[in-house]
Amino acid sequence: MxxxxxxxxxxxxxxxxxxxxxxxxxxxxxxxxxxxxxxxxxxxxxxxxxxxxxxxxxxxxxxxxxxxxxxxxxxxxxxxxxxxxxxxxxxDPDIGGSEGIHPSAVVNDSAIVDPSAAIAANVVIEAGVQIAAGVRIDAGTVVGHDSILGAGVHLHRNVTVCHGVTIGDRTIIHTGAVIGGDGFGNAHADGRWHKIAQIGGVVIGCDVEIGNNTCIDRGALGNTEIHNGVRLDNLIQIAHNVIIGENTAIAAGVGISGSTKIGKNCTIAGAAGFAGHLTIADGTFISGMAMITRSITKPGSYSSGTGFMESREWRKNVVRFRQLDDLARRVKQLEKQ
Amino acid sequence: MxxxxxxxxxxxxxxxxxxxxxxxxxxxxxxxxxxxxxxxxxxxxxxxxxxxxxxxxxxxxxxxxxxxxxxxxxxxxxxxxxxxxxxxxxxDPDIGGSEGIHPSAVVNDSAIVDPSAAIAANVVIEAGVQIAAGVRIDAGTVVGHDSILGAGVHLHRNVTVCHGVTIGDRTIIHTGAVIGGDGFGNAHADGRWHKIAQIGGVVIGCDVEIGNNTCIDRGALGNTEIHNGVRLDNLIQIAHNVIIGENTAIAAGVGISGSTKIGKNCTIAGAAGFAGHLTIADGTFISGMAMITRSITKPGSYSSGTGFMESREWRKNVVRFRQLDDLARRVKQLEKQ
Amino acid sequence: MxxxxxxxxxxxxxxxxxxxxxxxxxxxxxxxxxxxxxxxxxxxxxxxxxxxxxxxxxxxxxxxxxxxxxxxxxxxxxxxxxxxxxxxxxxDPDIGGSEGIHPSAVVNDSAIVDPSAAIAANVVIEAGVQIAAGVRIDAGTVVGHDSILGAGVHLHRNVTVCHGVTIGDRTIIHTGAVIGGDGFGNAHADGRWHKIAQIGGVVIGCDVEIGNNTCIDRGALGNTEIHNGVRLDNLIQIAHNVIIGENTAIAAGVGISGSTKIGKNCTIAGAAGFAGHLTIADGTFISGMAMITRSITKPGSYSSGTGFMESREWRKNVVRFRQLDDLARRVKQLEKQ
Missing domain, CATH: 3.40.1390.10 (MurE/MurF, N-terminal domain)
Incomplete structure (x- = not known):
């Protein structure tokens, strides 16, 4: 500055x-x-x-x-x-990285690091990693084996990129984010769970930004994909084999279950949740804390939940919600009379 | 491979x-x-x-x-x-760990590390830790003093196991998970909060898997317990003194408040929430984003919330939900007439 | 002990x-x-x-x-x-820190560290950081440049304090927390998102406690503020320019959107969510998983959502909720007759 x-x-x-x-x-x-x-x-x-x-x-x-x-x-x-x-x-008061590799960083001999990259203190770069020009990796971050970072990528402090992840040019990943952790894959047999190795990867496009402590799981088979220009806020869960379309923006605390495909140019407000294997149309808006349990084919604005109110009033209405089907039947009965 | x-x-x-x-x-x-x-x-x-x-x-x-x-x-x-x-x-394309202790790892002299364990770069092992045969600890992970890791445990990158945590054989803990952080314990007096030291521990069974950035708090007094075969996905909150029964599977984003006891073989879908001091029966299914405020004694499937709909329609129904108790009274009045 | x-x-x-x-x-x-x-x-x-x-x-x-x-x-x-x-x-069985700087820690020459501070293994202290008497920083934690830690601050393992963060005396920050990560700021133009540099800071008061994997974003312009005596549990999202008033306690999984101002002495239960730019009165209680979309000027207890019930019953009621506005109109019609 x-x-x-x-x-x-x-x-x-x-x-x-x-x-x-x-x-x-x-x-x-x-x-x-x-x-x-x-x-x-x-x-x-x-x-x-x-x-x-x-x-x-x-x-x-x-x-x-x-x-x-x-x-x-x-x-x-x-x-x-x-x-x-x-x-x-x-x-921006952020100082930025210092070109070169800090002496305390541990870089595997088989990694290819562009000389213009800035690798900070206590970073770990595992075997076979490729790091392009202008990459900045802040203190404490770990890049797993065989991952590829495009030009100008910025990994903030204490990020974890697991093995075999590909990250496009100029993408920014914030502190505590986990890219390529195992998806939640288990087969149930003999009264217990058997782990399914998650052997797919994660492919992140260019100009993406991923927030603090957000998790993007690797694919079970094939890849989880975050397309160009996507914006993800903090503490988001992206399960295995999810696809997020270009320029979609997702606010903090959202959870997207496995294999769901979110379209391009969607806006998803905080703490919304998506069931698995859905398809959401391009340009869809989802309001905060909405629960999306079926695919959306028609772009628009969608919501769920109830408004907030004083707890005393709320409790009465909650009781009535339990009886709502019965109430509707009684109204129908009255109408017949 | x-x-x-x-x-x-x-x-x-x-x-x-x-x-x-x-x-x-x-x-x-x-x-x-x-x-x-x-x-x-x-x-x-x-x-x-x-x-x-x-x-x-x-x-x-x-x-x-x-x-x-x-x-x-x-x-x-x-x-x-x-x-x-x-x-x-x-x-699985994951390379696996290299037997022995990486020179950059910091292992306290009083820790006991089996020679077959694989301790990666920049790992920290504190005083009094015991690490059994075949344990794998990936880069950047910290194991707090007096913790015990059973045979074949795998701690992924940048995991934190706090002090005095016991982890059973073959359990897998993913990146960013925090095992044994302080529970949320405060006494209110004189207009402010007084911290209650969290002096219990965490005991995790065998063949458990714990997802990325999931938090399992230590007990306030006595232990938080995760029993054998449990599966926890990412970004889950397990508060102090919670007990999770054998082979229960919990999807991402779930929160379980203090001292709640979840039974065996339960399945809990994403982002569900549990109040504290509840008991949930073995074999219970909880749907996504459900809010569980009382104990469940009868196994079954339980849900809460509303379906999603176009926001325009939703807003009208939300207004009516506020008046639901009144509506029910009016229907009763009509029935009397 | x-x-x-x-x-x-x-x-x-x-x-x-x-x-x-x-x-x-x-x-x-x-x-x-x-x-x-x-x-x-x-x-x-x-x-x-x-x-x-x-x-x-x-x-x-x-x-x-x-x-x-x-x-x-x-x-x-x-x-x-x-x-x-x-x-x-x-x-408390926690051993505590050892006075002085562990040889594996990386402390920038321009940082000022009080000799009574305890800096553990693999900690990174960046340029211009000021660390007061009695501070304890546990293994793997990173303190970003130009941050200031007051007397007796305790940063647990693998915490990240980003650049330009101020933390008051005796404040405790737990594992995996991210203080001062970028807020979610983007301008939409030409069909894509343009990042807004987050050039504000974070100011945390005295005697605050911040839970595991909680995220507190830096201000876009000006600061995010956490006032004295606040208690934050795990996995909480505090967006840019939020202000949390003195002695407010917030349970795990809560999300607070940008520029919202929470009063003093509030109690917010787990997984509640707040829209942005709201003002919440001092002494307000918010129940678990409540969705707060407007300001609250009158202290009291507020809730939203529905109670849980067996999924079979719930599905019927959910269908009726979709028709609630229609049902209310029909009751009105009946009353007219």
Missing amino acids: DDFYTLSELAEKCGARVQGNGDKQITGLNTLQNAQQHELSFLANPAYAKYLQTTQAGAVILSPDAALGFSGNALILDNPYLAYARLSSLF | DDFYTLSELAEKCGARVQGNGDKQITGLNTLQNAQQHELSFLANPAYAKYLQTTQAGAVILSPDAALGFSGNALILDNPYLAYARLSSLF | DDFYTLSELAEKCGARVQGNGDKQITGLNTLQNAQQHELSFLANPAYAKYLQTTQAGAVILSPDAALGFSGNALILDNPYLAYARLSSLF
Whole structure:
């Protein structure tokens, strides 16, 4: 991170028009409410427009419409939120990796590591691993044998990539994620469970991001697949042989059972659950904590559950839910009379 | 993994009868749809019978009935799925551990490690740990002081076994799992929480499998117990002093609150939740995302929640659920009239 | 842990009155049912009073009322549960850390580590980290650059503190927890997701406890905040810019979406979920698996979901729930007639 950027430099980086002082020095990025004089802010959600006139920000990213009534320094362009996204990395306090292999890292002789890769302290790289240019692997991470990391992949601290996993270019995997753990495969016989070796792999596309402590199981046979551009939040469970289509975004705590295929461009809110062997149409929206037990062929928005209410009221309604079939029959009976 | 097995060799390993060419060389295992000429496949689920006639598989594991109309190479026996489970490990691409202690591992002088154990890079073995024959501990794993690992235990990468944990023979613990972390014990007084030291342990039986990032808390007093043959999937929460009975299988994302006792041979689907201090009968089935708030004395299948539907319809029904008690009273009133 | 404490010593530590033999030697702590002659027990929950007369415990912590009918050795005071909490740490079998830095730990030259801190095997301390007196960091843990650990902080094994995180005095973080991972921030444009760098931090107060494999994301802009005395159980998801008020306790598996503000002294049961940008009043109770989609301004107890029932019955009721709006309309129609 440089000491500062001028407003003109930032305009160039995101394709904006400058209003006001292009030489204004910007050292950070913040919300309208909290930004200081040396910081850039942005207005993307109309609900925050009320903060525009009183913000202390040194400059604000605005749409042409929003800029009409604003006389301060501004970066003006059609999509302020996207501009914020693009400029945000300039102000990231993360130091980044140091090129080369830290002396405490354990790299198997048969691994191929590009000299531009940054391998941090106490990392373990097992046999046969291939690591492309610009890969960054943070402290404590383990890469299992025969895995392949594409150019620019970033594995955060204490990640585990198991054996035989393929990860596409520029994909980011966050701390504690487990890629390629065994799927849950057991055959029941003679009154007990017999383990089924999980001999498939995991193939992750390019420009994917996988959150903290998320688990992606390897295939039982064949691969589990996460396609290009997918976004997975924290603590998600992706079972064996699941396929997630391009650019689908899944919030924290979601569980997807084995062999379910989620389409492209889906949005799945937090803690939703999917049974196994389903197919979900491209562009589907699933609301938080929804329980999806059948395939969805028609894109749309789907939900389950009940709203929350005071527990005292809720308990009465829960009792009635138990009797709901009976209630419906009684209403039908009344209608007949 | 050998280069290949002949069909006759495989038949011997799983107790099958060979149909066709016993010298056929098999190098892998795959689904009927994807298997190639050198691969073995299987038919266990009648839904896939349609793929049998067109499969490219070099041989197929079949029941006697399914084999009637099939003229290709086959392994014939009563339980094809079990045969698949048994043969699967032959084709596992996992390299396995190297006998001995990797130079980068840190093993406390007071630990007792059997010479046949395989301790990988950057493993930490604390004081007083006992490690039996054939144990395999993968890279980055930590075993806390005074823990005991039975013969053939396999701890995957970056597992944490805390102090004073006992693990039975042949148990497998997957990446990121935490065995013996503190339970959630707090006493409320003077407007704040006072920590209760969790001084019990965890005792895990033989032939157990514990999934990625699953947490099993140590007992507050006395032990948390996971009995022989239990199967736990990923991201499961087992609170302090829970007991899980033999051969129970629990899918990903389930949470079990403190001191609840789950019976033997139960099957619990994903993301179900259990309140504390319950007793669940042997052989109970709990469906996905069910909320279990009372003990279950009668084995059976139990569920909660609502089905999913289009969000627009769902919102209307959710409003009515809030009024359900009122609705039931009104129906009763109508019936009186 | 000493070999034993006399009952008088224990009485002094928790402010109790001794009944019986103050020289009685106590070597452990256990439940009324399981305690042996050399162990201390306690009666806090009236449901366990039935075990008092038959307990083998060497002494029992009792309230004055409960002690009336008990002639054995006892520690008598008003809050037996709090006394149990306070004495529990005396009997904790955890060995604790060894002062100084283990030779296998990797500590950046620019980090400041108090000589009284205990840094265990294979720990990584990155650049610019500040570690105060009495900090304990267990094996395999990574502390990211520019993080600050207050006096007496305890990071268990394989914890990850990312960069720029501040942790207050005496806070305990359990195994596998991830503090300061990136929040889930993406802007959608041109048919794909653009990552928003998460440039805020995480500020954790004093006397906080954070459970195994729990994730606390760093702020997108500004900080995620966990205030003094908060208790978080395992596998919890705290998204970016969430604020958790003082002394709130949250059970395992809860998910809290971005920018939601939970008040002080709340109690949130397991696997509840919160949408983003909500405000929850101080002192609110949320029941297990509840789905909270709007702000709560009035303290109270809130719930959602349905009770569990046999799956056969449940399926019928689920069908009726789909028709609930229609059913309500029909009842209204009947009432009109």
